[in-house]
Amino acid sequence: MRGYTSLLAGTALFALGTLPLAAGPDDDQLVINGETEIITEAAAPAHMEYVDTIYSGWRFRTDETQALELDDFDNPGMLTVDAAIEAYNTVEGSAGESCASCHGDVDSFAGFAATMPKVNEDTGKLMVMEDIVNTCRTEQMGAEAWKWSGDDMQGMVALINLQSRGEPVNVAIDGAAAPFWEQGKEIYYTRYGQLELSCANCHEDNYGNMIRADHLSQGQINGFPTYRLKQAKLISVHNRFRGCIRDTRAETFAEGSDEFRALELYVRSRGNGLSVETPAVRQ
Numbered sequence: 001m002r003g004y005t006s007l008l009a010g011t012a013l014f015a016l017g018t019l020p021l022a023a024g025p026d027d028d029q030l031v032i033n034g035e036t037e038i039i040t041e042a043a044a045p046a047h048m049e050y051v052d053t054i055y056s057g058w059r060f061r062t063d064e065t066q067a068l069e070l071d072d073f074d075n076p077g078m079l080t081v082d083a084a085i086e087a088y089n090t091v092e093g094s095a096g097e098s099c100a101s102c103h104g105d106v107d108s109f110a111g112f113a114a115t116m117p118k119v120n121e122d123t124g125k126l127m128v129m130e131d132i133v134n135t136c137r138t139e140q141m142g143a144e145a146w147k148w149s150g151d152d153m154q155g156m157v158a159l160i161n162l163q164s165r166g167e168p169v170n171v172a173i174d175g176a177a178a179p180f181w182e183q184g185k186e187i188y189y190t191r192y193g194q195l196e197l198s199c200a201n202c203h204e205d206n207y208g209n210m211i212r213a214d215h216l217s218q219g220q221i222n223g224f225p226t227y228r229l230k231q232a233k234l235i236s237v238h239n240r241f242r243g244c245i246r247d248t249r250a251e252t253f254a255e256g257s258d259e260f261r262a263l264e265l266y267v268r269s270r271g272n273g274l275s276v277e278t279p280a281v282r283q
């Protein structure tokens, strides 16, 4: 851990040492529905200089919150996913198509989400899953784009990601992705807001410690879209980023902004090796 003393002196946010129970991740194992083993701990990818081991956020949650992810019948995020299965099979838009009429069974997307986000070779644009869904809706179906953080969109993204559950995240950071990745990395290490805190100050230097009432994780996104109990819905990666930046009392980037796309690629790459865990459940 790097540089937390100066941070502490500056903010006194982190209750180091005062809560002896909150020391790092727990040792629990995540097996969903008694069959899908989730990798919640792995050696950090080579590009991470300051962290040896990466952990899913699940390992930092209370037993009660963890339990909600053990069985899909208990996972409140699955309701929105079920609604997305219906939407997937429903014809919408001027072309008279449904997702299923072109793509067949949704399990044809198995493995795809583990490699997202990625750069579209034709346009050179960094695509996150929401971009792909809306491109198919507007260009293939003649339907309206969905709102970024609405249930329609996040349910569909979760449904597609779910087809890769258990598979290790493996996003490319080289080639066409490299400049986006560098941009995301820069954002990750920039200090924002009145509190002058970067993502790294909390999620790299202080994971395992308590911040107010929260047990800080590494801020991984392998489980997104995630059902957040506090918001009582599936939330997008960008919604979570916004919330975290707001907590530093800073102005923030918009959901669907290029900054958040780049940050998503970078944060995703910090989880290379952890299983896709969608839909995760968090406090």
Ligand code: HEC
Pocket (backbone or CB within 6 Å): 088, 097, 098, 099, 100, 101, 102, 103, 109, 112, 132, 133, 136, 137, 140, 141, 156, 160
């Ligand atoms: C009219 C046909 C059509 C419809 C309808 C359609 N898509 Fe697509 N979709 C495509 C095409 C074409 C591609 C690009 C394939 C490629 O680049 O190889 C694509 C790509 C994708 C991909 C990326 C998969 C990959 O392997 O590259 C996803 C995910 C996806 N669509 C989801 C959806 C969803 C969800 C819906 C419904 C909201 C939908 N699509 C509706 C034609 C369609």
Ligand code: HEC
Pocket (backbone or CB within 6 Å): 056, 057, 058, 188, 197, 198, 199, 200, 201, 202, 203, 211, 214, 215, 216, 217, 218, 219, 220, 221, 223, 226, 240, 241, 244, 245, 247, 248, 263, 267, 280, 282
């Ligand atoms: C002031 C400290 C702080 C800063 C700065 C901060 N976060 Fe967080 N973040 C939290 C807390 C607290 C939580 C909830 C506990 C947890 O999951 O770690 C959280 C949760 C998250 C999660 C959810 C993790 C999961 O398992 O679902 C992600 C992702 C995340 N943060 C990313 C970021 C990113 C990216 C940045 C920089 C833009 C950032 N955070 C900045 C405190 C912070």
